[in-house]
Amino acid sequence: MAVGLVYHPVYLEHDTGHHPERASRLVEIKAALERDGLWPRLHHLSPRPATEPELLEAHSQEHIRWVKSQAQQGGGWVDMDTILSAGSYQAALYAAGGAIVAAEAVLKGDVSQALALVRPPGHHATRDQAMGFCLINNMAVAIHALLAGGTAQRIFIFDFDAHHGNGTEAAFYSDPRVFFFSMHQHPLYPGTGHADHMGDGEGRGTTINVPLPPECGDEEFRQVCGLMAQAVRRFRPDIILVSAGYDGHWLDGISQLQLSVSGYAQTAETIRGVAGEVCGGKAVFLLEGGYHAAALSTSVVATCRVLLGEEWVDLLGPPMPYSPPDISPLLHGLRHIHELDEAEGS
Numbered sequence: 001m002a003v004g005l006v007y008h009p010v011y012l013e014h015d016t017g018h019h020p021e022r023a024s025r026l027v028e029i030k031a032a033l034e035r036d037g038l039w040p041r042l043h044h045l046s047p048r049p050a051t052e053p054e055l056l057e058a059h060s061q062e063h064i065r066w067v068k069s070q071a072q073q074g075g076g077w078v079d080m081d082t083i084l085s086a087g088s089y090q091a092a093l094y095a096a097g098g099a100i101v102a103a104e105a106v107l108k109g110d111v112s113q114a115l116a117l118v119r120p121p122g123h124h125a126t127r128d129q130a131m132g133f134c135l136i137n138n139m140a141v142a143i144h145a146l147l148a149g150g151t152a153q154r155i156f157i158f159d160f161d162a163h164h165g166n167g168t169e170a171a172f173y174s175d176p177r178v179f180f181f182s183m184h185q186h187p188l189y190p191g192t193g194h195a196d197h198m199g200d201g202e203g204r205g206t207t208i209n210v211p212l213p214p215e216c217g218d219e220e221f222r223q224v225c226g227l228m229a230q231a232v233r234r235f236r237p238d239i240i241l242v243s244a245g246y247d248g249h250w251l252d253g254i255s256q257l258q259l260s261v262s263g264y265a266q267t268a269e270t271i272r273g274v275a276g277e278v279c280g281g282k283a284v285f286l287l288e289g290g291y292h293a294a295a296l297s298t299s300v301v302a303t304c305r306v307l308l309g310e311e312w313v314d315l316l317g318p319p320m321p322y323s324p325p326d327i328s329p330l331l332h333g334l335r336h337i338h339e340l341d342e343a344e345g346s
């Protein structure tokens with residue numbers, strides 16, 4: 001079956017100037033997909049703007065009004081690292097709506113998996129705050145829409161962006177229908193995502209945070225993916241929604257992770273494999289971070305090839321030799337508190 005792709009020129013209208021999260025990120029990805037011959041082979045899904053009721057499931061009315069009015073006034077800096085332009089509100093509506101369209105197309109069986117190349121990104125945005133380059137939490141809006149529409153009852157989020165998805169975690173921290181699994185560098189912005197934060201109330205146990213020390217690379221990601229796959233098998237979701245951030249690549253200066261394109265492709269293979277076992281292969285990759293043009297675009301191309309079941313190449317190669325930390329005590333501790341079998345995920 002075809003692999004879906006969400007893209008729209010409106011995403012370039014969120015004009016951040018020379019900010020790391022800039023419109024050229026998507027231009028580079030599109031060019032790389034075209035060069036590789038993938039662009040015409042993907043099933044293009046047209047995004048729509050998220051509606052106000054959809055936004056209000058994930059955000060306060062004050063927040064939505066504020067983003068809209070800031071954009072109407074021409075935009076400006078929100079905090080030290082988040083900026084809006086006149087076109088940002090419209091882009092954000094289509095980013096959240098694009099996430100809904102991608103997930104619905106997969107759940108309906110129109111496409112096997114989908115990749116949503118949206119911006120602004122979303123995983124840091126909280127119910128009432130824009131932060132960390134994010135205005136509206138695309139993932140949270142999409143999940144509320146799927147649950148409300150009855151197209152999915154159980155959803156597994158896998159956030160492999162280098163930063164912790166604090167906004168997404170908070171949105172579903174006490175919701176037993178939504179599992180949030182994040183691996184992220186720690187310490188790093190925004191400073192959340194500790195290993196003992198595992199959900200609350202009825203949602204206790206449906207959050208797993210894997211705070212990775214700097215210098216973790218492909219092998220450490222492979223080990224964490226083993227834990228993720230175990231959690232997916234136990235939770236048995238209807239779909240896996242991925243917050244796909246490629247800012248852990250060794251060329252990306254925003255984190256100190258040492259991932260390569262191969263590591264990202266292997267991560268995609270694990271997701272595709274476990275989705276195939278548990279939920280008919282249903283998975284959506286929703287773009288979050290990734291700020292080195294070549295690393296980002298090459299990783300997205302490799303991800304697409306994995307979803308199509310094709311060979312991929314790592315044109316950028318591995319990082320310089322480095323000394324990765326031993327994360328086995330961290331993984332052992334997480335398996336212990338989440339009662340996951342030690343042998344299964346290795």
Ligand SMILES: [Zn+2]
Binds near residue numbers: 247
């Ligand atoms: Zn990030």
